[in-house]
Amino acid sequence: MEALDHNGIWAFQGPNSWKGQYYMFEIQVFHPLTQRIETSLANDPYSRGLSANGERSLLVDLDDPQVQPRGWSELAMLKPNLRSFNDVSIYELHIRDFSIRDESVETSLRGTYLAFTSKTSRCVEHLKQLADAGITHIHLLPSFDFGSVDERKENWKSIDFKRLESLPPDSDEQQAAVVAIQDEDGYNWGYDPVNWGVPDGSYSSDPSGSKRCLEFRQMVQALNSLGLRVILDVVYNHLHGNGPHGKYSVLDKVVPGYYLRLNTQGEIENSTCMNNTASEHYMVDRLIVDDLCHWAVDYKVDGFRFDLMGHLMKSTMIRAKKTLRQLNVHHDGVDGSKIYLYGEGWDFGEVAKNARGENASQINLAGTGIGSFNDRMRDSAIGGSPFADPRQQGFLTGLYLEPNGFDQGDEETTRASLAATTDWIRIGLAGNLRDFCFMNHEGQQIKGEEILTHDGQPVAYAKNPTETVNYLSAHDNETLFDVIMLKTTRKVPLKERCRINSLATSIVALSQGIAFFHAGDDILRSKSLDRDSYNSGDWFNSLDFTYESNNWGIGLPPKDKNGDKWPIMRDLLRDEDLRPSKADMLLAKDNFQLFLKIRYSSPLFRLSRTKDIQERLKFHNTGPSSELGVIVMSIEDGITGQNNLEQLDLQYQTMVVIFNARPSSISLSIPFCKQRRLILHPLQALSSDLVARQSSFMEGEGVFGIPARTTAIFLEPRQ
Structure with missing residues (x-):
């Protein structure tokens, strides 16, 4: 790579034959965590493709017809009608929950992006009915590259559902079986971002190469064809990794101490749960807005839901709204005026009461048009x-x-x-x-x-x-x-x-x-009283669109988050009159x-x-x-x-x-x-x-x- 001294940019240029090749950045830089010069291998923060588990960045051309489903370039003209944001009604859905136990979906497609293309399945029929009734948008829980699920499906462990079904409704054995493999199965909500700009490979038929890009687009196209616009749940408030050698660290390798928010002792703030980002810094703000435009233009996403939005600056949200609104069908292939933004405007942690600048809290956002x-x-x-x-x-x-x-x-x-x-x-x-x-x-x-x-x-x-x-x-x-x-x-x-x-x-x-x-x-829908099912597997989270079971009374929920309430829960779960x-x-x-x-x-x-x-x-x-x-x-x-x-x-x-x-x-x-x-x-x-x-x-x-x-x-x- 070559440093362009006049503007601080590092650049490289290669032949077209590099397309489809993997790459990484080797960076030598002082890292405050170790207090020394470190040599790190990092993915491109602007990655548009990845190898399995995000181990390397992929050179992918998203304009290549091979990663575009038929009719993709015309999709903007075929979007479901949206007269006004006042007409928006949202249905929040986890990609895997939607289809993983739906036997009307082809086995290989269950729990994936492509399940949404299964036109005759029960789960898709349910969405059709919702669209006909008035739901306008499907909010998908995080589907960018996240770190909590191994994308190589052959490594996933599973449990014997038949055995669990035979157990009493108030037993603790079901949760024990789920917890035993919960970090080695195919399930997580995905609120642990690694590479913001790439679809996660665990929902793809092949996590290596560009299949994930194509299949995400097929999902968006399929939902639009049902009359449903698509909202992406974005997690810009924190990152999964940090440090010069962390497996999931990207931005903290590239410019250590800049992308993550620090306290007065120079330690990383963790009020969101881990590795808070600092959108008050110019290039963090820019990366977020650039990434939103990428998802809007390259994947034709129709809205964004911001996790812990109050930890972002109000200025970032306003700039995002303004920039997205400027996108137009003629130049960008999308109508940015129809992209709705909303999120969690909670005001807490180190940003509370505008301590780091005016943040995107409920009260601060009045008059912005952001929900x-x-x-x-x-x-x-x-x-x-x-x-x-x-x-x-x-x-x-x-x-x-x-x-x-x-x-x-x-x-x-x-x-x-x-x-x-x-x-x-x-x-x-x-x-x-x-x-x-x-x-x-x-x-x-x-x-x-x-x-x-x-x-x-x-x-x-x-x-x-x-x-x-x-x-x-x-x-x-x-x-x-x-x-x-x-x-x-x-x-x-x-x-x-x-x-x-x-x-x-x-x-x-x-x-x-x-x-x-x-x-x-x-x-x-029940999760058998689980109050936080982010890692509770398919057993507690899946949906049944045969309507035979709502998942009530399938055992006590995982002890870690619910154990103190087990005495209350047992009495309820064992009562068959409540099923x-x-x-x-x-x-x-x-x-x-x-x-x-x-x-x-x-x-x-x-x-x-x-x-x-x-x-x-x-x-x-x-x-x-x-x-x-x-x-x-x-x-x-x-x-x-x-x-x-x-x-x-x-x-x-x-x-x-x-x-x-x-x-x-x-x-x-x-x-x-x-x-x-x-x-x-x-x-x-x-x-x-x-x-x-x-x-x-x-x-x-x-x-x-x-x-x-x-x-x-x-x-x-x-x-």
Whole structure:
């Protein structure tokens, strides 16, 4: 290589015959870790191809037709339609979970990129149905090169599933078998990045050479053909390796002490889990933005979800958004204006409170158009937090109304807590907008930003609705079904717990902003109560699209992350009355798709302007005399001669949504509705949920009758 003295760049140029050859950089540089000059062998930080396990970089031409599926160059023109980011609904999915146990997929394709091309498989059919119902984007857990799985499949160890299936549902033998090989099987979530710019080889049919590049593109193309855009989960906040000789170290070999964030003692910060990166440094920022453009242009990815985004600088995120937005179909083969960015805006560690510069936290991102996860809605609806006792209850799981025996205070305390945190859900339904005004549980007119969390932070932080990603479950922590099982009192029968699951997904589906769901939320997915299944193998993580099993009661989850809760879990897992049937799973699936279809049946559920949400969306049953456990939301459209609102919906002039989380049916009078001609939404009136179909409205009196644990959607047709 030659140093170009005038700009600090090292460069080399070779003949075309080098294509397909492997290479590495040999670097001599002082390394602060060892305090001496080290000679290191490093991969190219801008690698576009790799050998198996990323041992060497590969010279690959991504414009070569051999690594492009047929029709690849025209894909930008065939992308699923996306009118606005307000139309986005996301389904989060792990590539291996999706197909590894689906017998309708060819054996060699299970758990790989190419499983998504299996047009007649059950797993692909499930995605087709989701796309038809309204899901717009598939969020794929990390699929760049990561270090926790050996890419050579011949080295993988496996367990005897037949033997595990014969064991008791509360046995600890299943987890022991999984843990014994967990670092030698083919499973990991992949949040341990090594080479950001290359697809991981463990999901490819051949980890050596350029097959992984071709097959990743085939996956993107296949998902687009189903009507689904693709979001890549990116982990720019940390790296798997460091040091001059580490197997997984790349950037810390190239410029030691620069790419990784250091503390005042010169030690690497590890608040993310390991080897925090320093995006406040110019070339780290540049590498991140360059890499995003590479994935957008070369793999036609439609969005990015940023792991621990709050550990990146706000300036990096803004530059990324601006740079991606400038991409166009004519010059770059992609429409960058349709690429959505969102992530985890948690504010903690060495970057908290802007200690290293203004970071990409929830509050700091207001007004940028970049989304962040709304943990306020999650915690209030489900109860507690990911770091609290899993038995803490919330709006959906029985707080005050049906206590489970866990001490959350006396009756007065839990009543006050339910009333206060219900406001968190209300503001979430309104897009978690900081300036949204409504009457709170005390009867005061208040702005969203004036409601405070338990630690004094504003509940609402967004300036426009697309900055809010509403969710109740994700890959982290227990699944939605499992957390409901842990929090509801034992006397609640399984059928009612399944209704809570559907009620939960309806809150997300019918909220303003971005709707986000974890794969399996729609089919009562369980991981047998595992709170952190990142390395729990196929046994605890796989999905069953025959709907015969939701994976409940397949043994105690791995002891390392769950052992302290085993006494609670045993009692639940051994109870066969808590195991969902196929009929239960199918009803949950039908309800999930119903709520999505209702979301997309009217633009009123996807308002694009803060002004529209403030003028049109109202909450009823508020104030100190409100019926606890019930949220009533109305959304109005323009009505000639009655208001000055623009008409957005050609069919309906008013929507009224009632979320009844109470364990009993309610009769509720809403004065706002007294003179309205409301009917149950036609889709719900014909749904497979016979309980919800009993929801009623008495015209002229404004009285609703809503069954227990039911979401009912009423509308007023235009005259």
